[in-house]
Amino acid sequence: MVVSMEPMIMMPEGNAGAGGYREHDILIIGEKGAENITGFPFGPEHNIIPC
Numbered sequence: 001m002v003v004s005m006e007p008m009i010m011m012p013e014g015n016a017g018a019g020g021y022r023e024h025d026i027l028i029i030g031e032k033g034a035e036n037i038t039g040f041p042f043g044p045e046h047n048i049i050p051c
Helices: none
Strands: 002-005 008-011 019-022 025-030 033-036
Touching: none
Parallel strands: none
Antiparallel strands: 002 025, 008 019, 025 033
């Protein structure tokens, strides 16, 4: 079984810091447990691309 999890935090438009942030994980569920195959580091600081 494959499960995609996408928890998200949002601040409504018009508020300070408006916008959203989402973590995305893809898990393979097997008889011996779950394996996270996303391979991407956690946290919003990893979503910043330097110019």
